[in-house]
Amino acid sequence: MRLWGSRMEKELDREVASFSTSIGEDLALYRYDIWGSIAHCRGLEKVGLLSSPEAQQIIAGLRDVYRLIQEGKVDPSPFEDVHSLVEVTLRERIGEVAGKLHTARSRNDQIVLDERLFLREAVAETITQILSLIHTLLEKAEAYRFLVMPGYTHLQPAQPVPFAHHLLAYCFMFLRDIERLEDSLKRIDLFPLGAGALAGTSLPIDRFYVASLLAFPAVQENSMDIVADRDFILEFLGGLAILALHLSRLGEEIVLWSTPHFGFITIDDAFTTGSSIMPQKKNPDVAELIRGKSGEIIASFFSLSITMKALPLTYNRDLQQDKPPLFRAIRETSSILSIAGKLLAHIFPQEDRMKEALRDGFLTATDFCEYLVEHGIPFRRAHTLVGEIVKKLASEGRTLHELREDDLGEYRNLFSEELRQRLNEETSVERKISFGGASKKEVEREIERCKTFLTQETDKVKLWQNKWWESFRELVGE
């Protein structure tokens, strides 16, 4: 069922109808379509385009349609899209007066209104899920704040770091992801209705009034831009793509750490799977799938970018294809965020293995250099000297813990108990007191910083959601 057809001489080809329908996707937007329609109706009433009784009749009808769809009592299959479904169902219930609802409106501005209403809630929900993941990471970080492990560059042992410091690195990535999504909200939370098909309208609408009913802080300015723009979805998908990259790195490290070669963590049996042929296997499939599924989220950003590339202004039907990647990305992100939190709560660091790994790889060689620097030796000279000492120790199968006075050659007078202490991994960590460094003090500061962020952000999101919820309740009820 369609909202047009009088200028056509033929019925629509059946295959064309099924090729062009979007109801399978945009039915998910019915809540927003009706919410926006009721606000639009109030706007038409305010400027006299609808009488009060007409407006009341339409609004009551729209509320009924909302409940019918909610209860699964409307068959969506014959409709072209969610807009047709709502309007036709409304007409069936309240008769011809339903035909006044679409005054001064086009599906072109209507669909972006639906998407903007939907997306601002999706931003809040995604942020809430990321906050919960950060919370789990912080709990692990706090529980293991004294645990030291090797840090890597080039996947080669580099310097000792607290396990908590490594987890906090992810907290800061996720914190940026939240900031990015929050920033995208500035351009999502804008009111589009009133652009009409592309040129605005000659009817005396009050866009600012309708925007305020829907709790939009600002009204979009150029009617052509309004119906042609999908940047707001791209920005959101871009934010999710970067978040997905971060999640894939976390998944990868959990896979690596759980191999017997690293052995830094074990994963709870409930979060691993076996092999159909090798009875001994315990595989980190959840972490692998986090890594694997993140690709689909990143692809969603590219998918919509390709749809948008070189598209002429203004509305083109191509734009209907913004929904599949958007919904797919949201679905995958939500499921990954949820399982990642559970997985993290079910990994257990293996202290002994981390300790063992700390002894290989001359992890405190840089601390050795810094000790020499404190004694007036230029860093470059110290670097060369320690490099030579490491070469010698390695060839003799010794570690820095077994350093002897004569290994220092012409600098033997600098050999001291203090130096031996400095070559200890725990000491090395404790001395990394530079702002943001690996010391316990800094780790604790970072934990506090993240906790404050968590509280502030949670409050902020609740405020947004309350504001939106009030608008919904006022207009649609519930």
Ligand code: ARG
């Ligand atoms: N289903 C369409 C979409 O999602 C709604 C807008 C249709 N507008 C039109 N002129 N055909 O983009």
